[in-house]
Amino acid sequence: MKLTRSLFVLITCIFFITSCYYDKEDLLYGNDNAPCTDTTGPISYSQKVVPVLQQFCYNCHTGNFPSGGIAMGTYTTDKVVAQNGKLYGSISYSAGFSPMPQGMPKLRKCQIEVIKKWVDAGMLNN
Ligand code: HEC
Structure with a gap:
């Protein structure tokens, strides 16, 4: 039970960290996957x-x-x-x-x- 919960917390943390990183990168450098007009x-x-x-x-x-x-x-x-x-x-x-x-x-x-x-x-x- 305890393990499941800490695993959940860990996964949530990783998700937050990575999504935050990508958001920031998009903001600063634009989205590299966007078409290159x-x-x-x-x-x-x-x-x-x-x-x-x-x-x-x-x-x-x-x-x-x-x-x-x-x-x-x-x-x-x-x-x-x-x-x-x-x-x-x-x-x-x-x-x-x-x-x-x-x-x-x-x-x-x-x-x-x-x-x-x-x-x-x-x-x-x-
Ligand atoms: C913060 C300072 C800085 C910026 C910004 C910078 N350079 Fe440089 N550049 C250097 C320094 C210091 C060297 C010499 C040391 C070295 O080669 O790493 C250098 C070396 C070079 C060289 C020689 C590399 C080689 O292998 O002979 C080229 C070409 C060059 N820069 C082009 C650029 C271009 C193009 C940009 C922009 C996209 C740029 N630099 C942005 C500092 C900078």
Whole structure:
């Protein structure tokens, strides 16, 4: 009898903890299972790529002493990082690259997809 009750309490606790975790994640990062409308059609550098980089990367990678010597923040510098494969390598957590953004959760699938499409389409300044 006692065992059944503590088991029930334990299961309820686990349920609360996990459901709370997912709720919070949804709120902060959005639902990764939601359809990715962002990635349809041609990807605009200024309208789709820059907002992501601005929110997650420019903090550390602009100015006179950008982190890791990786300068970003203008079309020219962003294109260099995209062209040498480091941009996609780092945000996709590929082997051989430091995972970025540093100290933050991985970008959402949509955001990674947007950047990949922009790179694959030739990194246009559009
Ligand atoms: C909190 C600061 C911080 C943020 C935010 C950040 N970076 Fe970094 N980044 C670093 C530091 C520090 C290094 C150098 C050390 C290392 O490679 O881990 C680095 C290194 C890199 C490198 C070189 C990795 C390699 O393996 O050669 C790339 C590319 C890069 N960052 C891209 C990005 C991108 C893209 C974002 C946004 C999605 C981002 N970073 C966000 C701090 C940051």
